[in-house]
Amino acid sequence: MAGSQRYLRYILFAFLALVVIFFISASSGVGPGQGYTQKASDLLKGQGSLYQGSGSNTVPAGQGQNDNKLDAKPPAAAKPTIEAEKPAVLAASSTLAAAAATSSAHDTTSPNPKQSSSSTAPLAHKAPGPRMNATFVTLARNSDVWEISRSIRQVEDRFNHAYNYDWVFLNDAEFDETFISVTTALTSGRTRYGKIDSAHWGFPDFIDQEKAAKVREDMHERKIIYGDSVSYRHMCRYESGFFFRHELMLEYEWYWRVEPSIELFCDVSYDPFKFMAENKKKYSFVLSLYEYEATIPTLWDSTKSFMKEHPEHIAEGNSMQFLSDDGGETYNHCHFWSNFEVGNLDWLRSKAYIDFFEHLDKDGGFFYERWGDAPVHSIAAGLMLKKEEIHFFNDIAYYHVPFTHCPTGEKLRLENKCHCNPKDNFDWNGYSCTKRYFEMNKIPLPEGYEKEQ
Numbered sequence: 001m002a003g004s005q006r007y008l009r010y011i012l013f014a015f016l017a018l019v020v021i022f023f024i025s026a027s028s029g030v031g032p033g034q035g036y037t038q039k040a041s042d043l044l045k046g047q048g049s050l051y052q053g054s055g056s057n058t059v060p061a062g063q064g065q066n067d068n069k070l071d072a073k074p075p076a077a078a079k080p081t082i083e084a085e086k087p088a089v090l091a092a093s094s095t096l097a098a099a100a101a102t103s104s105a106h107d108t109t110s111p112n113p114k115q116s117s118s119s120t121a122p123l124a125h126k127a128p129g130p131r132m133n134a135t136f137v138t139l140a141r142n143s144d145v146w147e148i149s150r151s152i153r154q155v156e157d158r159f160n161h162a163y164n165y166d167w168v169f170l171n172d173a174e175f176d177e178t179f180i181s182v183t184t185a186l187t188s189g190r191t192r193y194g195k196i197d198s199a200h201w202g203f204p205d206f207i208d209q210e211k212a213a214k215v216r217e218d219m220h221e222r223k224i225i226y227g228d229s230v231s232y233r234h235m236c237r238y239e240s241g242f243f244f245r246h247e248l249m250l251e252y253e254w255y256w257r258v259e260p261s262i263e264l265f266c267d268v269s270y271d272p273f274k275f276m277a278e279n280k281k282k283y284s285f286v287l288s289l290y291e292y293e294a295t296i297p298t299l300w301d302s303t304k305s306f307m308k309e310h311p312e313h314i315a316e317g318n319s320m321q322f323l324s325d326d327g328g329e330t331y332n333h334c335h336f337w338s339n340f341e342v343g344n345l346d347w348l349r350s351k352a353y354i355d356f357f358e359h360l361d362k363d364g365g366f367f368y369e370r371w372g373d374a375p376v377h378s379i380a381a382g383l384m385l386k387k388e389e390i391h392f393f394n395d396i397a398y399y400h401v402p403f404t405h406c407p408t409g410e411k412l413r414l415e416n417k418c419h420c421n422p423k424d425n426f427d428w429n430g431y432s433c434t435k436r437y438f439e440m441n442k443i444p445l446p447e448g449y450e451k452e453q
């Protein structure tokens with residue numbers, strides 16, 4: 001009798017385990033990125049009463065404190081920009097001595113030696129040679145801290161631990177202490193924090209607020225993504241016309257834009273900024289696709305009136321062929337996906353680009369429609385740069401929900417220690433515009449592309 005009860009208990013346990021596994025796997029998302037956002041704590045929340053003690057996560061005072069904490073300065077109210085200070089570098093020997101001298105829970109459970117935050121040890125290799133006048137740039141909210149942390153770690157592991165380029169963070173609000181200390185700890189270069197001038201983040205006075213509000217309501221009803229969002233529009237306008245003019249950005253010639261929750265799948269063991277400069281490139285991309293038409297119905301009309309008004313800004317040998325299938329009459333909606341960009345800031349600050357941005361801005365489409373910075377940057381690059389000045393970084397493997405660029409060709413992927421699945425590569429998908437870029441530039445399609453589409 002006792003034996004069969006035990007069996008019953010085993011069966012009950014096995015059944016419970018299966019139920020838990022089923023729930024976890026059923027609720028992890030379809031896209032490659034969604035699995036990450038699933039939190040076990042959210043799963044448990046609904047069933048909190050079943051898990052005694054799960055409601056209290058507070059750490060008793062004096063315990064669990066991280067004595068490796070950074071002393072990054074909290075935002076100073078009066079100053080628009082902040083520069084976080086790196087903590088003093090600790091020599092390994094003094095760390096060990098300190099560990100031996102005190103005996104706390106930290107020492108017995110966490111023997112991992114303290115690291116200098118100016119190196120991402122054990123990847124402390126430094127690339128030789130001079131650095132470019134360049135920075136990473138991220139626009140983010142305080143609430144983006146953990147998502148941007150994932151991106152930073154990947155950028156550091158795959159590239160920047162060897163180059164230590166600066167990282168500029170921009171925000172329409174003041175960055176908080178957590179954001180500053182966490183991002184400063186993760187980066188190998190200098191970090192700088194800037195507040196956006198309210199004149200660059202808001203409605204210009206020529207915008208009819210009522211008309212703009214009606215559009216948002218209408219787009220909401222039509223379920224257009226971000227259609228009812230005011231802040232998303234400010235963001236798109238800021239990325240289109242202002243980030244490169246922020247006082248911190250004025251100090252640099254090159255930028256690499258990084259968004260929260262991206263992934264880099266391959267080592268980048270050379271300097272893309274230097275590559276851009278040496279090869280006379282001004283703008284670059286890794287993913288291209290067709291824009292959602294409902295967000296930009298009159299963007300091309302505005303572009304055409306700009307071309308008429310400023311023929312002097314239109315480059316000879318441009319990429320019109322990438323943007324239009326009828327010689328410029330209509331837009332085919334192809335654009336470079338601007339959540340990744342390595343580009344030249346002096347070009348964005350040029351009269352040509354500023355004239356273009358101001359022309360679009362006056363037409364009001366950032367608010368009366370929902371123009372994205374991706375088609376704006378892409379059309380500008382496509383018309384005002386020579387086509388050779390736009391670079392496709394095949395060897396920078398990248399993910400931003402929901403698309404992946406995984407380099408075509410196994411040799412390249414193995415050489416660069418890539419961890420992306422080639423089946424996820426979007427380049428040769430029918431919704432990608434990358435093939436057009438290859439055709440326009442008469443670059444032969446990479447070997448084996450047919451097998452990877």
Ligand SMILES: Nc1nc2c(ncn2[C@@H]2O[C@H](COP(=O)(O)OP(=O)(O)O)[C@@H](O)[C@H]2O)c(=O)[nH]1
Binds near residue numbers: 139235
């Ligand atoms: N400071 C700030 N950053 C924002 C805001 N909205 C978006 N961002 C940032 O702008 C970038 C694009 O926003 P995201 O939500 O990723 O848009 P998506 O990639 O088009 O879905 C990201 O770097 C965000 O962190 C905002 O209201 N304030």
Ligand SMILES: *[C@@H]1O[C@H](CO)[C@@H](O)[C@H](O)[C@H]1NC(C)=O
Binds near residue numbers: 133250251252253346
């Ligand atoms: C970096 O570039 C900016 C913008 O072009 C320029 O003002 C600055 O002087 C440059 N700095 C260095 C060290 O070359």
Ligand SMILES: [Mg+2]
Binds near residue numbers: 259260339400
């Ligand atoms: Mg994003």
